[in-house]
Amino acid sequence: MNAPGNPFETFPRYPPPMDTAKVRIRPAREVDLPAINRIYNDEILHSTATWDTEPWSEARRRAWWAAHSDGLQPVLAAETDTGRFLGFACLTFVSDKPGWRFTREDTIYLDPAARGQGIGRQLLAALLDEARRLGVRTVLASITSTNTASIRLHEHLGFQRVGILRNAGYKFGRWLDTCYYQRDLGEPPPGTPAWVRTPPRST
Numbered sequence: 001m002n003a004p005g006n007p008f009e010t011f012p013r014y015p016p017p018m019d020t021a022k023v024r025i026r027p028a029r030e031v032d033l034p035a036i037n038r039i040y041n042d043e044i045l046h047s048t049a050t051w052d053t054e055p056w057s058e059a060r061r062r063a064w065w066a067a068h069s070d071g072l073q074p075v076l077a078a079e080t081d082t083g084r085f086l087g088f089a090c091l092t093f094v095s096d097k098p099g100w101r102f103t104r105e106d107t108i109y110l111d112p113a114a115r116g117q118g119i120g121r122q123l124l125a126a127l128l129d130e131a132r133r134l135g136v137r138t139v140l141a142s143i144t145s146t147n148t149a150s151i152r153l154h155e156h157l158g159f160q161r162v163g164i165l166r167n168a169g170y171k172f173g174r175w176l177d178t179c180y181y182q183r184d185l186g187e188p189p190p191g192t193p194a195w196v197r198t199p200p201r202s203t
């Protein structure tokens with residue numbers, strides 16, 4: 001019996017096929033966490049898009065959500081017009097050192113059934129709008145060299161390859177390269193949040 005009120009225990013494991021004809025992008029909500037974790041954990045188990053090797057627990061996902069609720073590390077969701085969850089994207093601090101407060105790394109993951117239909121482009125474009133609103137100057141993306149879809153997505157949104165780490169990751173018995181991509185959004189206007197708010201210190 002599922003515990004009432006706990007979305008992690010009531011989220012359907014295998015959702016039905018989706019209608020992606022009409023997609024909207026909105027801020028993610030706490031109720032989205034089971035869907036976010038399902039999509040990300042499936043990718044952990046089945047792909048080299050992420051270097052994680054163990055699925056995230058509900059507690060870890062909730063801690064991630066708390067960290068991203070500071071108003072500086074937004075999480076966006078894509079859904080159909082009927083409310084079907086399609087994927088998420090977020091911005092995360094790269095360092096808690098104050099001089100890095102204008103930089104974020106992006107994360108973007110879609111439900112497998114929603115991929116290859118332009119939804120990633122919509123979601124990442126909306127995330128870049130959020131970055132501009134916050135006064136972020138640089139958005140980084142760390143992408144496994146074999147992840148053609150993500151590389152093309154980022155290049156489509158104006159990211160440039162700035163480096164490659166050879167054999168930096170090991171998963172499923174393979175050594176793989178990680179490519180670093182950067183989108184320089186230009187100097188942020190005075191008064192935007194990044195000028196005045198610093199990352200929370202981890203130590």
Ligand SMILES: CC(C)(COP(=O)(O)OP(=O)(O)OC[C@H]1O[C@@H](n2cnc3c(N)ncnc32)[C@H](O)[C@@H]1OP(=O)(O)O)[C@@H](O)C(=O)NCCC(=O)NCCS
Pocket residue numbers: 043049050108109110111114115116117118119120121122142143144147148149150152153156
């Ligand atoms: C990467 C991801 C977010 C891209 O989103 P998407 O909605 O599938 O991509 P889009 O349909 O918007 O297409 C973006 C570009 O990638 C290309 N593309 C999409 N899927 C592709 C694939 N399987 N192989 C090659 N190119 C692909 C598109 O042609 C398009 O290129 P273009 O702009 O030159 O025309 C999505 O595929 C995904 O969630 N993948 C698994 C998780 C992941 O890899 N996350 C990123 C980790 S760095």
